[in-house]
Amino acid sequence: MVKISEWVPRDGDAIFTKEGFIFYTIGYVHPEDRVIAFIKYIPKELQSHFKVPWLPYEWQLGNTPLVRPKKLYSPQIYASVISSLKEIIPDAVYFNPYVGKELVTVPKKHIKEIYVPSERLKRLLEKQDHDELERKAVEVIEMLSKESGVPVENFGIHGSISLQMHNQQSDIDICIYGAENFRKVKNAFHNLYSKGVVSILQVDEFDSIRRNRGVYQNTRFVINATRKIEEMKEKFGQYKYEAIMPIEATCRVTSNDESMFRPSIYEVDDCQLKQKCGVEKPSKVVSMIGQFRDFASVGEKIKVRGMLEKVENLKTGETSYRIVVGSGVGKEYLWPINSLSSSPIENIIK
Numbered sequence: 001m002v003k004i005s006e007w008v009p010r011d012g013d014a015i016f017t018k019e020g021f022i023f024y025t026i027g028y029v030h031p032e033d034r035v036i037a038f039i040k041y042i043p044k045e046l047q048s049h050f051k052v053p054w055l056p057y058e059w060q061l062g063n064t065p066l067v068r069p070k071k072l073y074s075p076q077i078y079a080s081v082i083s084s085l086k087e088i089i090p091d092a093v094y095f096n097p098y099v100g101k102e103l104v105t106v107p108k109k110h111i112k113e114i115y116v117p118s119e120r121l122k123r124l125l126e127k128q129d130h131d132e133l134e135r136k137a138v139e140v141i142e143m144l145s146k147e148s149g150v151p152v153e154n155f156g157i158h159g160s161i162s163l164q165m166h167n168q169q170s171d172i173d174i175c176i177y178g179a180e181n182f183r184k185v186k187n188a189f190h191n192l193y194s195k196g197v198v199s200i201l202q203v204d205e206f207d208s209i210r211r212n213r214g215v216y217q218n219t220r221f222v223i224n225a226t227r228k229i230e231e232m233k234e235k236f237g238q239y240k241y242e243a244i245m246p247i248e249a250t251c252r253v254t255s256n257d258e259s260m261f262r263p264s265i266y267e268v269d270d271c272q273l274k275q276k277c278g279v280e281k282p283s284k285v286v287s288m289i290g291q292f293r294d295f296a297s298v299g300e301k302i303k304v305r306g307m308l309e310k311v312e313n314l315k316t317g318e319t320s321y322r323i324v325v326g327s328g329v330g331k332e333y334l335w336p337i338n339s340l341s342s343s344p345i346e347n348i349i350k
Helices: 044-049 075-088 117-126 132-148 159-163 179-194 205-210
Strands: 014-017 022-025 034-043 059-061 064-067 093-096 101-107 111-115 155-157 172-177 213-216 219-226 239-258 264-273 284-287 301-313 319-325 333-336
Touching: 014 034, 034 044, 034 075, 034 093, 044 064, 044 075, 075 093, 075 101, 111 117, 117 132, 117 155, 117 159, 132 155, 132 159, 132 172, 132 179, 132 213, 132 219, 155 159, 159 172, 172 179, 179 219, 239 319, 264 301, 284 301
Parallel strands: 172 219, 284 319
Antiparallel strands: 014 022, 014 111, 022 034, 034 064, 034 101, 059 064, 093 101, 155 172, 213 219, 239 264, 239 301, 264 284, 301 319, 301 333
């Protein structure tokens, strides 16, 4: 079991609270006494407190029956969750002075157990008897490790397998620690596809661009990136972010070195803003929405809708501007212009 005092929260770590909720960590920048997160599973006995649509299934963690919202990221759902949490765990709603808004968080004093993907994979590999889904997960990870040359120690397991709440219909959710490791593993995945060992899943436009989901022995799997500790550069309170206005723009990607993480960061230039904003042009596009990770190449033009923000370095006083996709103000997106289908983009981004 991971000790709270030794834990460095990273994107995608799962948190089981004393109240029976399961939260997932968002990003890498957190206050000392709490973790910025989102709710993924809610105790069934508290379901009536949340006015959100639900998936028609139940899960079980230990003795706690759990239910899960259909959607997790819409502005309406987020506002509803904030309102409900104020009744059940009031101190889980935290006003962040550096972004100027209320956020869902998990105070560390409410944490019962932490599920870190690297530790959960270690336990899975040490397990003597695997069920069918666990066997497939181990085989996929070991194949990707061998093909890429990335040691298994740089992999982790997310999702229901990590929490030991899976069934045979569950997917395999794999994380790779480190940007360079992720690139190697993604290339290895495509090599395995060319050898006929796995398939590349292409259900929608997102899949056709990201190409990070596959099928192994009739079971779906996905690979995503998580920062290594040494890749976590920003400290809480280092920057202040001020929302200016919703904006639409087209920009050219100059660097996608940090685009595989969440938040995904794209350095950009040649930004053509649809609205006049009276400030210098943004130098970054940042997506809080996981779907837009690893989504655009260097030199590619992207169409963006999000919140224009001013970024102030509180130590140096320097300022810059960025567009944030996933600020919670409506339909926001980041889309490579060359990849736009014939469908209106509003039909693609649901």
